[in-house]
Each structure stands twice: as C-alpha cells, then as structure tokens.
Amino acid sequence: xxxxxxVFSSALLLIAIMWGCGKxxxxxxLAGSTAFQPFAEKLAxxxxxxxxxxxxxxxxxxxxxxxxxxxxxAAQIGMADLVTLPKEAKDLTxxxxxxxGVAIVVNPLNKxxxxxxxxxxxxxxxxxxxxxxxGGIDAPITVVSREAGSGxxxxxxxxxxxxxxxxDALIQDSNGTIRETVAxxxxxxxxxxxxxxxxxIKALKIDDQECTVENIVSGKYKLVRPIFxxxxxxxxxxxxxxxxxxxxxxxxxxxxxxGLLPAK
Amino acid sequence: MKLIGEKxxxxxxxxxxxSAISALLLIALFILNExxxxxxxYGVKDFLFSSDWNPHLGKYGIYPMIVASLWVTxxxxxxxxxxxxxxxxxxxxxxxxxxxxxxxxTIELLAAIPSVxxxxxxxxVLAPLIRNNFGxxxxxxxxxxxxxGIMILPTVISISIDSIMAVPQSYREGSLALGATTWxxxxxxxxxxxxxxxxxxxxxGxxxxxxxxxxxxxxxxxxVNIPHSPLDSVRTLTANIALExxxxxxxxxxxxxxxxxxxxxxxxxxxxxxxxxxxxxxVKK
Amino acid sequence: MRIHPRYTxxxxxxxxxxxxxxxxxxxxxxxxxxxxxxxxxxxLSFLTTNPTDMGRAGGIFPTLIGTIILPLLAIxxxxxxxxxxxxYLSEYTKENKATRIIRxxxxxxxxxxxxxxxxxxxxxxVVTLGFGWSIxxxxxxxxxxxxxxxxxxxEEAIRAVPKSYREVSFSLGATSWQTxxxxxxPNALPGIVTxxxxSxxxxxxxxxxxxxxxxxxxxxxxxxxxxxxxxxxxxxILAREGISAENAYATAATLIIAVLIVNLSAYWxxxxxxxxxx
Numbered sequence: 001x002x003x004x005x006x007v008f009s010s011a012l013l014l015i016a017i018m019w020g021c022g023k024x025x026x027x028x029x030l031a032g033s034t035a036f037q038p039f040a041e042k043l044a045x046x047x048x049x050x051x052x053x054x055x056x057x058x059x060x061x062x063x064x065x066x067x068x069x070x071x072x073x074a075a076q077i078g079m080a081d082l083v084t085l086p087k088e089a090k091d092l093t094x095x096x097x098x099x100x101g102v103a104i105v106v107n108p109l110n111k112x113x114x115x116x117x118x119x120x121x122x123x124x125x126x127x128x129x130x131x132x133x134x135g136g137i138d139a140p141i142t143v144v145s146r147e148a149g150s151g152x153x154x155x156x157x158x159x160x161x162x163x164x165x166x167x168d169a170l171i172q173d174s175n176g177t178i179r180e181t182v183a184x185x186x187x188x189x190x191x192x193x194x195x196x197x198x199x200x201i202k203a204l205k206i207d208d209q210e211c212t213v214e215n216i217v218s219g220k221y222k223l224v225r226p227i228f229x230x231x232x233x234x235x236x237x238x239x240x241x242x243x244x245x246x247x248x249x250x251x252x253x254x255x256x257x258x259g260l261l262p263a264k
Numbered sequence: 265m266k267l268i269g270e271k272x273x274x275x276x277x278x279x280x281x282x283s284a285i286s287a288l289l290l291i292a293l294f295i296l297n298e299x300x301x302x303x304x305x306y307g308v309k310d311f312l313f314s315s316d317w318n319p320h321l322g323k324y325g326i327y328p329m330i331v332a333s334l335w336v337t338x339x340x341x342x343x344x345x346x347x348x349x350x351x352x353x354x355x356x357x358x359x360x361x362x363x364x365x366x367x368x369x370t371i372e373l374l375a376a377i378p379s380v381x382x383x384x385x386x387x388x389v390l391a392p393l394i395r396n397n398f399g400x401x402x403x404x405x406x407x408x409x410x411x412x413g414i415m416i417l418p419t420v421i422s423i424s425i426d427s428i429m430a431v432p433q434s435y436r437e438g439s440l441a442l443g444a445t446t447w448x449x450x451x452x453x454x455x456x457x458x459x460x461x462x463x464x465x466x467x468x469g470x471x472x473x474x475x476x477x478x479x480x481x482x483x484x485x486x487x488v489n490i491p492h493s494p495l496d497s498v499r500t501l502t503a504n505i506a507l508e509x510x511x512x513x514x515x516x517x518x519x520x521x522x523x524x525x526x527x528x529x530x531x532x533x534x535x536x537x538x539x540x541x542x543x544x545x546x547v548k549k
Numbered sequence: 550m551r552i553h554p555r556y557t558x559x560x561x562x563x564x565x566x567x568x569x570x571x572x573x574x575x576x577x578x579x580x581x582x583x584x585x586x587x588x589x590x591x592x593l594s595f596l597t598t599n600p601t602d603m604g605r606a607g608g609i610f611p612t613l614i615g616t617i618i619l620p621l622l623a624i625x626x627x628x629x630x631x632x633x634x635x636x637y638l639s640e641y642t643k644e645n646k647a648t649r650i651i652r653x654x655x656x657x658x659x660x661x662x663x664x665x666x667x668x669x670x671x672x673x674x675v676v677t678l679g680f681g682w683s684i685x686x687x688x689x690x691x692x693x694x695x696x697x698x699x700x701x702x703x704e705e706a707i708r709a710v711p712k713s714y715r716e717v718s719f720s721l722g723a724t725s726w727q728t729x730x731x732x733x734x735p736n737a738l739p740g741i742v743t744x745x746x747x748s749x750x751x752x753x754x755x756x757x758x759x760x761x762x763x764x765x766x767x768x769x770x771x772x773x774x775x776x777x778x779x780x781x782x783x784x785x786i787l788a789r790e791g792i793s794a795e796n797a798y799a800t801a802a803t804l805i806i807a808v809l810i811v812n813l814s815a816y817w818x819x820x821x822x823x824x825x826x827x
Contacts, residue, residue, distance in 0.1 A: 029682075031764075034510070055771070057776055061764075064511045065510050068513070073679075086513050087514075088513050147486070149320070149513070167489045168487045168496060170401055170487055170497050172486065176792065183791070184391070270724050270726055273726045280634050281633065281637040281638060281651055282651065283630045284654050285651055288657055294673055298668075351565070354562075354568065358566070367569075369812075369816045370576065374575075374576050376754065377805060378755075378804060378808070381801055384788050385582060387788075414575055444554075445555070446558060447558045475661070477664040478756045502662055502664045505668065509668075527664075536657075538660075539653060
C-alpha cells in the first residue's frame, strides 16, 4: 500500500519534470507594472497569434519587481511606470512604449467637477478636509492613495508637488482597488490611470483641463507619466522583435484603443 | 527496503524528521539575512518606535503598524474568543453528542473558506454597514477586527471543544451528583479543568489573527496611522509587507523584510508560549 | 444577592446557545452570500473555456488547472516527508531533546504567517534557486507550508493505532520497518488521508504565498517552470481590480464548492475511520 503511494508519487513527479522538457519554443517573460500588465497581455496575445514559435508570459508585481526581475533574469522584460527610474535600473536598457495620464477621480454622486492643483494638494495633505470647502456638500473627505513606491503615486506626487500625504489617507495597492474604493464611497477622492476610468467613477477637471486623450497629447493636462520596458544588456533576438512590435503602428494602435497613449 | 536494512531506514527517517526544523531554519535564515542588517543599520529604536513611515524620504518607522497589529488582534480576540469559547461549552455540555458531531465539522468548514472570500465579504457587506451607521471610511480597525474575529472562530471552537471533551466524565458526574446544574458544573468544574486548552486555543487564534494578510489588506484601509478610534483606518505589519513589496527597491525592500523579521520573531514568541501552555496540560494529564 | 441556580442555568443556556447560533448564522450567511451571487455564473463553458480580456469575459479553465496542479505538487512533496517524520517521531525514538526540537519546529512552522512563506519562497525558490515564478516555486512553498499539518495529523493517527498491534507484530519476529509498513501505516491511513485533505483545502485557498511564488499568469502552463494562477488568486484579482463582479462571484462559488468537497470527503474518511476502529 505504502510502496504504491511512493511509486505513484515519484511517477507523477517524473512526468511533471519530463513535461517541462521537450518544448522548442522561445519563452519571454514580462513582469512589473500593474498599470501596463493588461496592455502587455493583450499585445502578447496579438504577437503570439502571428509568431507561434514564441511564448510570452506576463506577470504583475509592480515596477520594483519589474526592475529586479529584469536585473536577475527572472524576466526578460521588466515593466515600470515611474517618472524617473531608480539607480537599480542603470544597467537596463529602457524603452518608452507608452504614456499614461493620471486622473483625479471622485464618486459619480459627488457634485464637485473641478479642482485646482492647489486644492488637490491641500486635500491630499489634509488641509482641506470637508467637501463644502471646495463647493461640495457638507461631508468629510476620504482620501485614497496608492502605497509608497507605486509608480502612479510617485508620478502624482512629482507632478502635483509639495505632497505630504495625510496620515489617515486610505492606502490601496492597485489602480483597480482605488477605483473600487472610490466607487463604493460617495465622499472619497483618489487617482487612477487614465485608462481605468469607467462609469463607476468620475474624473475631475484639473485647472480647468479635462483628462482626455487630446489634452494629454497636447500637453494641456499635466498629470502624465511614461511607461518603460526594461531589458538587461542590449535589445536583441525575440525580445527586440516583441518590443519593436509594441512600437509598431499596430502595437501602438492597441495601446491607444485600450486607453493608454502612444509613446510618440 | 531490504537492501537498506533497519539501521538505514532509521537514518533516512531521521533525516526526513529534520525536514520541518530545517525548513524553519532556512526560512529564518533567509528572512533574517534580508532584514536584520537593515534593522541594525537604521537603528532598532528608530525602526520599532518611530511613527514616521515615509519610504521615499528614507523614513522607516513601523511603530504605527505594530500598534495596529496589536489592536486588530485584540479586537479579533474580543469578538472571536467569547463567541468561540461560549459555543464550545454549549456544544459539549448542552447539545447531544450526535448533533455535536455534525455541527463541529460544519464550524471547522469556516476555517477552510479562503481568506480572500472573507475579505471580499468585509468590503462588500461590512464596510458599507459601518460607514453608513457609524461614519468614517468604513474600511477600518473595526471592520478588520470583526472579519478576523470570525476567521479565528473555528480555531478557538475546535481546540476548545477538544480540551473540554478531555475533562474526565467523572468530574462532571461528581458535580451533578451533588445537585449542581449544568451551568454550575461548567463554571465551577469544567472551566478549571480545561483552562489551559482553552487558553492555548485563544493563543493559536491570536497567531492566526496576527498573521492574516489578504483579508486585512482588503478591509483595514491601510493608512499608516496610530488609531484613535475603532473607526480609523489602520495598517498591520503583514499588510505593510504585502502592500509595498511589489514596488519596493533598495532600502525600502530591506525595510519590508525587516518588518517580516519583527513579525516572525513575534509569532515565534507567541508559539513558544502556546506550546508551553499545551505541554503543561499534557504533563497534568 | 444570590440568583437561583435555575435562573443562572437558563441564562447560561440563552447566552451560550445564542453565541453558537450566531456562529452558525455567520457561516451560513457567508456561504449563501457567495453561492447566491456566484452559482448563476457557473456553467460547463465557464469551467472549460479560457478567460478573455483579463478575465472580464470567458471562463476560468487555466485557473482550474492551476488550482489542481499546485496543491497536487505540494502534496506529492510534503506527504512522504510528513509521514516519514511522524513515523520517526512516534515509532523510532523515545521522547528526548531531538524530538522536542522537531516538535517545536513543527509547531512554529504551523504558526508562521503565509506572507512570510511568500517572502521566503520568493527569495529562495524564485530568485536564489532561479526557478522563477513557477508551479515548481509555488508548489515547493506550499509544501513547506502544509508540512506541519501533515506531520501533526499523521502522528495523531499513528499514535491512535493500538499498542497491542505492534506487540503482536514484533512477537511474530517482524522488524520495526516491517511493522510500520504492514501494520501501522495501513491502520493509520484514513487519519493520514484526512490530514492530507485538510492540507489540500489550505493550499487551494492560499493567496499571499502563491502570488509571490507562482505568479499570476493566465496562460495554461506547459511545464513546471511556467507560472500559473489559482482560483483564489484569480478571485482576488477579479474582485480587487473590479474587473468583473459576476466572474469574481462565480469563481468564488466554484472555489467554495471545491473546498467543501475536499473537506467533506476528509470528514467522511475520518468518520469511516472512527467507525471502523470502534
């Protein structure tokens, strides 16, 4: 009985290992920025449809994971959405493949439709704590922010400037969870990637500029950050082909259709 | 197996027996190796007792997280322990054995429901309830305590039941024969005889509450904030690691591993206490 | 003032019974909440098709594969280790310092938060050993996580085998190993299986440790070095990122049903075990 279990499990293990060998395809792993992850998945699907000798896997993890895994070789391509890359990324070849607007969002029930950059700063710093101070109803403001180190947060803070986030701000670890939190709480304010705006949340005009593709491209809307793909050493082989594909007209069209902005 | 012989078998078994302890050592080694140098470089006192957590300014004080972890755990115990212990006594002393045999596994099922499901229900049901009735952001210390209180129930109930059942039947019979009611028997005889097991169940529940990550991230709101009321949003040690790990580089990353070191040491201390309490019981038996 | 024992008795029944009822109601609420919202979304095609658009549409087939393969790998690794350990502890040594250290280590391992396992798995298996985010890294991490449960339950089961069985076997001239193999393990098997089933339940529901070690790729893995996404992780991502509430509920319902099946079979086995022994 016991021996049977042992034999069975070693056989299973053996099969599992054999199954790992004997595949002749080139494998590329992307890891990093959760903001770019959905786009990378879509681009990978499209690329694999015409290049069936390549298998592309996409992982999230965040920009820091993107940089680390590109450095360590856990991934061939790291994804990062930081305004400035940290020193750990100095050995990596960085390519800007897209740009992203950061929208300041509130619950659709909120009457407020626009804020100035100063008001945004004061709200996130805790100087303005009630919606009535900025033309809304008499209700306390719930500030929702990303975690320290997040690309979206550092871009937001670098562009708005002078942010010293108030202590009791709620912290969520992705664009999606900020959207859900703001959608569930009528008195909250947060910021998300432009591509994630939907009917559950409302993007505010900042300094009278609406967060639209036109305004971002023309530079009128200021909250914009680049998205980098990072490769160790120089670009070559299938990795280069895939990044070239993303930068091609077809790839950039996908990026635009899904809510990000083309790199150029 | 004949080839190896009895002595060989024993040696192989002994090697495997050290697998658990070597896994523990390996984990300790890797976590300490990544986290300890940071703690000493940054300063033990500043790391543990400063409340300034601002990674992009190079400030790494985890005091608010330690306080929050303790409050959340305390809250979970206030909710989970009385409910669990009361349930355990009711099921063992008042309910027929045949019914208990169905209810106990049903309650243990609570333990098998993935923690993300608890967290999700906390976000969808509990947080709006708190926000609309008591104010505040809803995602709060209170919400986290309630969800964790529910999550530790099965641990508390199931281990308490085991230790109450271990009280010799003759104790109860003696008490009942003297004319005591079931309740008098419980609070004068059974509670005393099963005390260490019940305490152990609460300590183990406590360990689960301190260690829970995903459910807490979902419902606690995660502000780096020393709470002034149960309606404030808080961030626990575990949440700090899981929230920021994905974007952390350099010192920030080491600081998160250091947070793991603090958590690891805390849990080991708690487990040592639990195992001492449990061993006392075994000796008494 | 003394309250008559009859009233304290009634009060106790009301309070203790109320607490028990509340606990059961909470359990019922959680299960019904998920099943009510999720069951309508479950269909054969939901279980057997690939997700499209990040899981916004389509099914959960790859996560079903991940949910089966990851705990399976963990079990294959942890079961022999766990059983050997418990055999050693209960049959081959007396209580001494070494066994106490092993027991203490096992207990500590059981109490370590999954996020620590995740951190460890990430630096050790993913980075240091270079397995990457993969089924192998995830399976090994989960194996370490469930090892204490298997050791503990197997030990209980082995200790429950009556002493006389061993004495008979020895008196017939059997060696220790023969006794373990022919007498003890067959008799303890149902209890051991229960422990395995409980571990599977824990592995299926785990999120934190899995995200850090097995990643969250939505593709069907083609080797143990590929990343995978389990249903628990898929549910977490769908629900947290607000990708699709319907698919999140349906995934959670599938997950709960799977966990219920695993647990019920564990209890059924245990029950049969108890019935057989008495």
